[in-house]
Amino acid sequence: MVVWALVGGPMLLGVSFMAAYSLGLAGLLAHGLSFTAWAAVLRDRVTWISLGFSLWVGAASLGASIVGALLVLALRPAAAMAGEAVGVTPWFLPIAVPPMVAGLTAVLWLGNAGELARWAYALGWIRRPAEFPSPLYSRDGLGIIVTQTALVLPFLVVLFGRLARLHRVGELVEAARTLGASPVGAWRRVGTPLVLRAAAPTLGVYFLALSGAFEIPLLVGASYPTMLSIRVVQLFGQFDLSTRPQAYAVALLYTLVVAACSAIVLRARPRAARSEGA
């Protein structure tokens, strides 16, 4: 009951207020029930582009991280724990990096005048900063995806490594190979499904968190299209207060999407756990 109150209470308060404000029932602009803000948001192409862009960035960041982490485990399982001689695996290091610092580091490394561009100049590949193919501020979100992948991939290497040990994936892959499977086939058909199934709920929540990221898109994202989190802050922070109901409508729309997706992701978990136990 206490847990419901301490987490659910503020969430319910926030959602109720967003609904009331966006419908003209609360806040500074309350003039009675009105669907104007919702109609404007749902008709606005930018809303759907931002939602699609957020989901694309989340899926691409997570997809690249999953592929990278599985490759690390498949090619050199010991690499997941490499460097542990000093007591802690270096794969843990990016977990210690705040998103704001990750964004700053991306600017310093990957920007047009960043360190890589300077090396490219020293090697004679470019003559001006503008010639460097920086992924930052691109409309396809590549800068955000690269930076988020750099943070998430190491975490997934650690997570998958632990899950692989927990589910004895190494032994099962070996067994598959003794039965005639190729190294790639054994990992593709035995190792990868086992690890991904065990990690599915975490990956689902991670996908939603990456889709709603704020700091990294703020620092290395393009001004258009923007992630939905940036769109909400843009609408919310304008001097013209008339856009606030729209900000609340977009925020509530995103809340509903995430709530539905996370319910699906987390409901799937006990079934997976049951089948593992069987």
Place this chain on the structure above:
Amino acid sequence: MRRAAGIALWAAFLAPVALLLGWSFAWRWPWPAPLPERWQASAWTGLAATGGLGAAALRSLGIAGAVALVATSLGFVTSRSAVEARSGVALRWLLHLPFALSPVVLGVGLEYSFLRAGLAGHMVGVALAQGILAYAYAVILFCGLWNARTRAYLDGAATLGATPRQAWIRVLLPIARPLVVLCLVQTFLISWFDYALVLLIGEGRVATLTTSLYQFLLAGDLRLAAASGLILLLPPVIALAVRAQRRPPTFAGEWDL
């Protein structure tokens, strides 16, 4: 071979930190020089001299410390009821929702209520908003504590005549100690890393290290931004260094509910 791979990995992961260090000690680093033209420590002495950033660092520390203490204490005490709740799936969904949802959405939703309550633009308001995330995390983490073995220990203590209070202090706390330490560190970092809630609930009146870093970056002062970034890295790096000395509990408890 494994040693070489380890060294290569450490080098790859430490390179960004080295770049931050380079920028924080650079006097001038014009394009296209791969290294600074001259070195100096003015960014660091400037940080020390600038009262604003010192105060921001202390504020971050204070907010994160309070969030960690309160969230860990509450999470530890209330996690058992979460495990024993009939509505397990729904509660698990609710506890994960603050993480799945963008902090921006959480902040936008809470801002007006906090404003009416006089909490917006204040450290306490920021700490309370971050506390929702931190508390949810603490409950998720401590749910892993309430397994059959812990219950057996508590039942055994009760059978031997221990009062509930004695069982908690003499049996449960020693078992839970590694998880409590882990929870304190993680909830501290949830607050320490946060920018969105500080921005929205703080309304620009609560300056922390993350907001200062963004301001330096906006102003184009990469040296001060890099120095702020390095300060932000300090607590998590210290936590990792401590982890290197003492192994924490397995991940299993962290993800199971």
